Amino acid sequence: MLRVENLSKKFGDFKVLNNVSINAEAGQIYGLVGSNGCGKTTLLKHIMTIYSQDEGNIYFDDNKVMEETETIKDFYFVQDSLFFPYQYSLKKLFLYEKLMYKNISEEKFNKLVHYFNIDMNKNLNKMSKGQKKQAAFVLAISVQPKVLLLDEIVDGLDAVIKRKFWDVLIQEVMDNEMTVIISSHDLKELDNICDKVGIMHEGKILKEENLEKMKVDIKRVQFAVEGEFNSSDYSEFKILKTLKIGSINICTLAGDADKFEKQLKKDFNVLLFDRLSMSLEELFITELGGAGYGSEEK
């Protein structure tokens, strides 16, 4: 398990990470989502010891993650702004990385190159953005790390390639008990594959939860009643957001939806009551809305 405890970091006077704690389990995919500039990439770079924290610690299986330790050698980072050495092809880069990674699998590499249909002799710097991402992903998987950090990995990929990505990734996580942290803006994509989600905003983790549990905890209901519904009368149900479209009320609540329905029926003549499913994107907006993000006046 990868554990980040109370990590803080300042860039000059700006606190870019503020007491961040996350727990990413082995054999799980952890989704790190957050607003632009909230510190996702910075957090990943701290985990990789590229940056050093002002406060806090990072542990992997109870071993402190530090520069030049054996632990960090099992980590692999695929960054958003990819870099490949000058005039390197994927094949050459594989041979270079083979000198450093003890678990790298040539068999897996060849299979994945074939699966993604990548020209491994082509200069990596002459590839399209999507091709570069595929190449970096193929290498990452071939290395067979214990911890894989993927920063905006599916950004700019088409639907087919994305599907291939997730298939490979899920298979790897299942087979090798790998810990994967993915940061992404594409919340719809993460919705389908993440086991756990950490929502970041302004350098803080607002919420970290198992995705399914989060979806159970935060519900959305739509209903129509005879009379005027006032959300302030139902504060015990922790209503996070209310919206009225015509005669239909849509409420996002953290309390018990069944009890809320019963209470409504007691107070009103309920014409309609439906439970709506919430996507990760909606959960994200709800959480960030609670933190004041996106609710600013024009």
Add this chain to the structure above:
Amino acid sequence: MDLKKNNTFFTLLINSLKSKKGWFLLSTTIIFVTTMLIPYILKADEEFFIFFGIFELFVLVFINCLVDNNFLHNDSKLAYYKSKPVPIRQQMSINIVSNMIFTTYLLFLILLSVVFQGLNIEILEVFKFIIPWLAAGVLLVSLSSILAGNTIMAGAMTIFNFCLPLIIYLVIMFVFSILENIVAGFSSSVLMEYFVNKFYNMEYIYFIKYSEVPIDFVYILLLGAILLGITLLIFKFLKKRKNENTGNLIVFDGYKYFVSVLASLIVPAAFSIMSYDNNVMNKITVSIVMALLSYYIIVAIIEKTFKISRLSLKVFAVSFVMFAVATGTTVMIANQHKGDVPDIENVKMAYVGNDRFVFNYIDNLDENILNDRGKFLKWQKERGLILFTEKESIENIANLHKELIAGLDYDYGDYYMNNIVISYLMNDGSVVIRDYKITDMDGANNETKDDLAYDIISSEEMKRNKYFYLYDRENYNTENLYCYVTYTDKEGIAVDNVDFDELREYLIKDVENQSMDVENAFNSIGFYYYDYAIDKKFYSGYTLQIIDKRIQGEKEDRGIDVINLTGFENTLDHLKLK
């Protein structure tokens, strides 16, 4: 585990060298063309092309090192290499070693060119300082690349760091130049010479000395210490580096201000050293304004903003106070010795004139000359200086010294001599040097200075030293000397083959009766051999040329002395030239 680490190191080193194939090929071509092919075709000065090849070598190594380390100056490159399981320290070490191998290869190419051209192998003496420069240079590029967040800045910082001993030298000279202007008698050149010789010898720091002398233990020790020092700094700063500052011109705040403060002192230091304005307050004011302006410009460039931060101002203020304290302390210490005149009992030799480094020459003088009075006097004569050893003469000099401490005003008239140096070689071997800048003041009372100077230049010792060959009958006689007389305005020889032994007594009589001009005595102190007061009519009349037959070479090189015979009545009588 260690074995595995070593394996990784060597496999990555080999990989790094393989990736330099292009550099090896390009460099071989450049060196081959410029040091072998072009001089061969042009049949030109091969040595020039070898030195040009060495210059190219420096450029190639410099660029190559910067390229290798530029991953530190780009976020994604740095993240890529830093996220690999090979520690960044090891990656830097691989870069350094591969660049050292590359440099060795280029040096070998130059050596090959020297052999091919059939040049004197002595040309390779320069390798004795070029090799340390290159080795330190490779390490300095790595260090500067860590300190800087931008490749161009890393290049600039490499040059800055390489010149750091020189910059510090300049700053120390700046302190001494301020001292020179405040405390009379203290010369920045003398203090620098002493400081440089004793503690901060640039010729050793930059290994230039070894182009003349063979490599010794000090060379090995110094080179080892410098390389080890830079290596330790590389690892220390690499560990402390804030990678989030990548992209800034300089990554470390401390280093940023260190560079800014030192660089801001260069302009005022150069101004202060070169300026001849004697007004101390003017100099200090201009220096402070220049330092502040330079600092602002440098900080604005480094921080990429014209708005100077409070921290930058605080750093400047603190640095200024530190500099002022250091300078003030130096001035205070010097001030305590301002009025010191050595006890003549403790003085072995004394000098007055305008040469600050008389006793430095003695330090390097052959024992044979130093211990042979005749040879030593001849040595002094060749340099136009007189070193007084008799107590009476030393006392005369000490008296003049006291007068200069009391005041520096003198009405020079037509010949302004700016400075008078008084130095003493003490019995314990130490040297006291005072350099007084004389203020040329119209209407100043010259009497005391002239009287005291007259005592020196008219002393028996002065005459005996100046005309030493007259008194050394054993070594300088007719057998060894060829003498003839010429007339200034006429060509040819007036009297040839003068018998020196016959002439000697007349010359001695005239020298001892030689009239001195008291009025100009102080002025003549600064002249070559104090001649101003004695030979006012030097350029007219008869002159006696004295040539040593024993010396080989051109006539001019063999001359012992040329005496203007104006006023030498007895000599002229004897020679029937009246």
